[in-house]
Amino acid sequence: MPAIPYPQKRGKRTLIAIIIVIAAVCAVVLALHLQPWKPAPSGPPVPAIPAPVVPTVTEPTIIVAASDSSAASKAGADYICDGIDDQYEIQAAIDALPARGGTVQLTEGTFKCSGNILPGSYTTLKGQGDESTHLIFTDNGLIWMKSDSIALEGFRATGSGYSGKSAHRGVIYITASHMWIKDVTATADRSIQAVFYVQSIEGYTRDIEYIAFIGCVADSPGTYGFLHSSQDTDNTVHRYVQYTDCRAIDCGRHSRFNNWVTGFDFAELNDIESLRVTRCIAEGNWESGFHLEWAPNKNDVVFTDCISRNNGRKPYPDYYDTSGEYYFGAGYYAPKGSYTFNNCTAEANSAYGFFFSYPDGVYLYDCTDFETGRGKTDYSQVKPTSFFIVQSLLTNANPSIVMENCESIESFGYGLHIALMDHVQINNFRLTDPAGIDGKGAVVGGSPRGALFVDSSIDIHATGDRVSTLVYAMGNRNVIYSGQINSNAAHPFVIDGYGTSNVRVQNMQMLPVGSAGITLTQDVPEGAVTIVKS
Structure with a gap:
C-alpha cells in the first residue's frame, strides 16, 4: 500500500513554496517600481564631472517655525513667524549662523514672504519636504543665491x-557657483x-560652475521651468552642471511669460560645458x-535616460521655415554643438522628437521617438519629424x-530627415x-541642389505600408546603404538623381518577396548606383 503523505509536512512544503512565489513576485514588482526606465544603453561610459563643493557643516541648526x-x-x-513678511525671520536665522556655515531648518507650514531671502556661503536652507513646507513669495520676493556654496533642500516655493x-x-x-x-x-x-x-550677471567675476539640481520639479508654471542665461558680463560659461x-x-x-517658454533651457545667452542631464522628464510644455x-557654445553635453x-503645445504657425525662429516644438532641440544622448525617449512632441542642426560631434545610442506630430492635424507648414x-x-x-x-x-510625418550632411554613421x-x-x-538628401548627403553610411530596417515610399534618397555621394525594408509600398526605396x-x-534585403524593391529614377546618372544583392 503506498505511503500517505503526512499532512503537516505536506502543509509545510506547500507553505514554503507559496512564500518563495510571493517573494519572487515582490522582487519583480520592486524592481519594476525602482527602475521604470529602459535598459542601460549600449553607448560608451559617460565621463563623470566634478560635483559642487556644498556645505558640509550642518551645525549649528537654527529652527524657524511658520505661523501655522x-x-x-x-x-x-x-524664530517664530507671524505670517507677514516671514522673510525677515528666515533671514535673521541665516545671518545668525557663524562664518563657517550651518543649517536653517524650516518647520512644516506656510511661510509668507514679500521680499528676498539671501542665503550666505556654506548655508543649508532646509524644509520638511515639498508637501509640508511651503514658501509663498509675493511683491518681488525670491531666494537669491548670490554667494558660493549654498544648499537648498526639501520644500515647495511659489512666486507671483x-x-x-x-x-x-x-x-x-x-548667480554664483557651487550650488546644491x-x-x-x-x-x-x-x-x-x-x-x-x-x-551670469555683472558683479560675479568668473564663470558659474558646479551646479547640481536633484529631484527638483517645475510644476505647471506660467514661465520657463529651468533656465540658464547671462547678461552684462563676459563670464558667460556655465560649467559642470x-x-x-x-x-x-x-x-x-x-x-506664459513669453511665447517661447520651454521646460528646460540650458543655453539661452550663456555657453554651456560639461552638462549632465540624467533621468529627467519634460512633459506638456508650451x-x-x-x-x-x-x-551659444555647447560642449560635452550628455543626456541619459x-x-x-x-x-510643443503651442499652435503651429501660419508660416514656417527652419532657417528662422518661428517654431521649435521639439522633444530635444540641440543645435550647433557636441552632444551625447543615451537611451532617451521622445513621445508625441509636436514638431520634432530630436532636432539637430550644425551637429559638431553628436552621438545617439538607443534613442526612440514615438508618434511625433500626434495631436496636430495641419502639416502644410510644419513637417513633424x-x-x-x-x-x-x-x-x-x-x-x-x-x-x-x-x-x-509611427511618426505622423517623417521618421528621419537628413540634408546638407556629411560624415554620418547610422547603424x-x-x-x-x-x-x-x-x-x-x-528623406535622405532630398533636394535638387546637388549632393546634399555625402561620405556617409546608413544601416536601416524599415517597415510600414502607409506611404508610397519608405526611404527616399536624393543627392547622395559616396554613401553606403544596408539593412532591410519590408513593405508593400509602391516604391519602398527610391534613389533619385541631382548630384547622386x-x-x-x-546587404539590403527587400521584403516581401516580389516587392517593388529599389527604384532608380531617370535622373540618376548611369553607373552612379551599385546594387549588391544579399
Whole structure:
C-alpha cells in the first residue's frame, strides 16, 4: 500500500513554496517600481564631472517655525513667524549662523514672504519636504543665491506678482557657483522669467560652475521651468552642471511669460560645458521640452535616460521655415554643438522628437521617438519629424553624427530627415510605419541642389505600408546603404538623381518577396548606383 503523505509536512512544503512565489513576485514588482526606465544603453561610459563643493557643516541648526506650525514645532523653534513678511525671520536665522556655515531648518507650514531671502556661503536652507513646507513669495520676493556654496533642500516655493528687474529673475535665482538644490518643487505665475534660473550677471567675476539640481520639479508654471542665461558680463560659461531626476511639467501651457517658454533651457545667452542631464522628464510644455539655443557654445553635453513627451503645445504657425525662429516644438532641440544622448525617449512632441542642426560631434545610442506630430492635424507648414538632422557640411566634425540602435515609431510625418550632411554613421536604425510627408517616410538628401548627403553610411530596417515610399534618397555621394525594408509600398526605396554618385546598396534585403524593391529614377546618372544583392 503506498505511503500517505503526512499532512503537516505536506502543509509545510506547500507553505514554503507559496512564500518563495510571493517573494519572487515582490522582487519583480520592486524592481519594476525602482527602475521604470529602459535598459542601460549600449553607448560608451559617460565621463563623470566634478560635483559642487556644498556645505558640509550642518551645525549649528537654527529652527524657524511658520505661523501655522504645530505647537510642538513652535516650542522648539529659535524664530517664530507671524505670517507677514516671514522673510525677515528666515533671514535673521541665516545671518545668525557663524562664518563657517550651518543649517536653517524650516518647520512644516506656510511661510509668507514679500521680499528676498539671501542665503550666505556654506548655508543649508532646509524644509520638511515639498508637501509640508511651503514658501509663498509675493511683491518681488525670491531666494537669491548670490554667494558660493549654498544648499537648498526639501520644500515647495511659489512666486507671483513680479515687476521691474525682479521680473527677469527666478523664484530660485542662482548667480554664483557651487550650488546644491535637492527635492525642491516650485512654480510661478507668468510675471517672472523662470522658476529655477541660473544666470551670469555683472558683479560675479568668473564663470558659474558646479551646479547640481536633484529631484527638483517645475510644476505647471506660467514661465520657463529651468533656465540658464547671462547678461552684462563676459563670464558667460556655465560649467559642470548636473540635473538628476528633475521634471518640468506644463511650463507655459496655460499662461506664459513669453511665447517661447520651454521646460528646460540650458543655453539661452550663456555657453554651456560639461552638462549632465540624467533621468529627467519634460512633459506638456508650451515649446520644446529640452532646449538649447543656436548661438551659444555647447560642449560635452550628455543626456541619459531622459523622457520628453507632449511638448510643443503651442499652435503651429501660419508660416514656417527652419532657417528662422518661428517654431521649435521639439522633444530635444540641440543645435550647433557636441552632444551625447543615451537611451532617451521622445513621445508625441509636436514638431520634432530630436532636432539637430550644425551637429559638431553628436552621438545617439538607443534613442526612440514615438508618434511625433500626434495631436496636430495641419502639416502644410510644419513637417513633424522623429529625427531631423541638417547642416554638418558647414562644420568640421568627422563623424558629424553617429546613431546606433535608434528607432522612429509611427511618426505622423517623417521618421528621419537628413540634408546638407556629411560624415554620418547610422547603424541599425529602425523605421516603423511612418505616416510620411508627400508620400515619403524618410528623406535622405532630398533636394535638387546637388549632393546634399555625402561620405556617409546608413544601416536601416524599415517597415510600414502607409506611404508610397519608405526611404527616399536624393543627392547622395559616396554613401553606403544596408539593412532591410519590408513593405508593400509602391516604391519602398527610391534613389533619385541631382548630384547622386558612388552610392552603394549592399546587404539590403527587400521584403516581401516580389516587392517593388529599389527604384532608380531617370535622373540618376548611369553607373552612379551599385546594387549588391544579399
